[in-house]
Amino acid sequence: MKKYLILTLLFVMPICAYLFFATGVNQFKRLPIITEGVNDLPKGKDLLNKNPTLNGKITVLGFPGAHLYRDRGDAFNLNQKIYKRYLDFEDFQLVMVLPYGSEEAAQKVVDDLSPISDMSNWNYVFLKPEEIQEFYNSLGLVGKLDADLASANVYIIDKDRNLRGRKGNNKVGAYEYKEGYSTISAAELNNDMMDDVKVVLAEYRLALKKYKKLNSKEQ
Template sequence: MKLTKKRVVLFLLFIFPLICFLILSTGKNNFTKLPIVTKNIVDISTIDPTKTFKGNISIVCFLGNNIDENRGGFFNLNEKIYKNFIKYNKFQILAIYPDGKEEEVQKIKKEISAFTDMVKWNFIKGSKKNIKALYTSFKAKDSLKNLYTSKVYLVDKNGDLRGRVNDADSKDGKLFGYNMNSVSVLNGKLKDDVLVLYYEYYASFKDKNKNKADRKEVGL
C-alpha cells in the first residue's frame, strides 16, 4: 500500500494515539479482549423499537424516579465519557427513564444541551416492567431501586454486556457496571474499557482485511 501524506496524517491523528494508550496503560485488561460478563442481554428495542444495541457501542444508564436528586452522576458521565467519544463511530448513550418523568427529563436535557451536542444522547421512555426486564437481563449484582442505579453499563455490538473479571475493587473480581458518581471510575475504568473495546474491533477489522488480502494473493 502506497504511503501517502493523507494516510500519514490519519495515522498520527487517530491510530497512533490509541496504540500509545494501550502500550502505556497499566493492567492486563488493556492487553486482552474486554471480558463478556453477561451474554445476550435483552435488546433495547424491547423498550424503543427505533433503537438497538446491535452494531453499536452503548453506554446504558437508568435515570429512575428521582432524576433531580441523581443528576450529578449524569453530568459526570457527559463530561468524562460522552465528550471523549462523541466523534467515535457507532457510539451512543442510552438514558432510560420511566413513564411519567417526561418533565424532569426535558429539564436535564436542556441543562446538558446548554454546553453539549446531544446527537448521541438518547433518552428512552419505558414501562416499569420493561425497564426491570432489561436490567434483570444484565445479571448485575446491584439492585435497581426506584428504577435507578448509580452504575452505567457497557454493551458491545453483539448485545453482550462487557466489564471486568479481575477488578481489584470488586469482591469477586467481577465488574458489571461503572459508578458514574465517581470521576476516578469513569476516567480510570470506563474510559479505558471503551477504548479497549474500540481497539478490539479495530484489530478484528484489520485482521479480516489482511486475511482477505492473503487469500487474494494465493488465488482463493
C-alpha cells in the same frame, strides 16, 4: 567503528519495533464478558425518535430512574468523563432507560448539557416499570434497581449485546469483579470506565484491521 554501530542500530531498531508491536497485538487482553447476549432494548417512546437498538453499537447503558433531574450531577460526570471523549466514534451511543412520566425531567437534563456537548448520541428511552425491570434482569447483574427504578451505575454493552466488565485477576494479581461504573464517582469514570471503553473500541478496531488485511489478500 562508529559508522558500523550506527548502521547496525538502523537495521536492528525497526525489527525490534516490529516484534514489540506484533507481540502487543497477539497479547492484547480483551475486556471480559459478564453476561452474554442480553435482551435488546424494548420498543418504547424515546426522546430523539431514533428507536435505538443495542445491536451493532457500543453502548453505555444507564438507569437513572424517576429522580434523574435531582441527580443531574451524575449525568454531568458521565458527559464530561465518557460521552464527550467517544462521541465522534460512529458506533458509539449512550442510552438511558426511564419510566414513563420522566420525559420532562429528561429533556431538562438534555437542555442543561446541550450548551457544552453535542447530545445527538445521548438518548432517553421510556418504558413501563415492568418492562424496565425485565430488561434490567436480562443483564444478569448482582446490583439491583432501587424503588425508583434507578441505579447509580452505567454499563458497557458491546455490538453483540454482551455486558462487558472486569472479572478475574487484575494487574496486581487480586481478584476483581466490576459489572458497572458509578456515575457518582468522577474518578471511577475517568480511570476504570475510560480504560475499559478504550479496550472495547480497540477490540473492534483490531478486528476490522484483520478483516481488511484478509480481504486485501483474497483480492
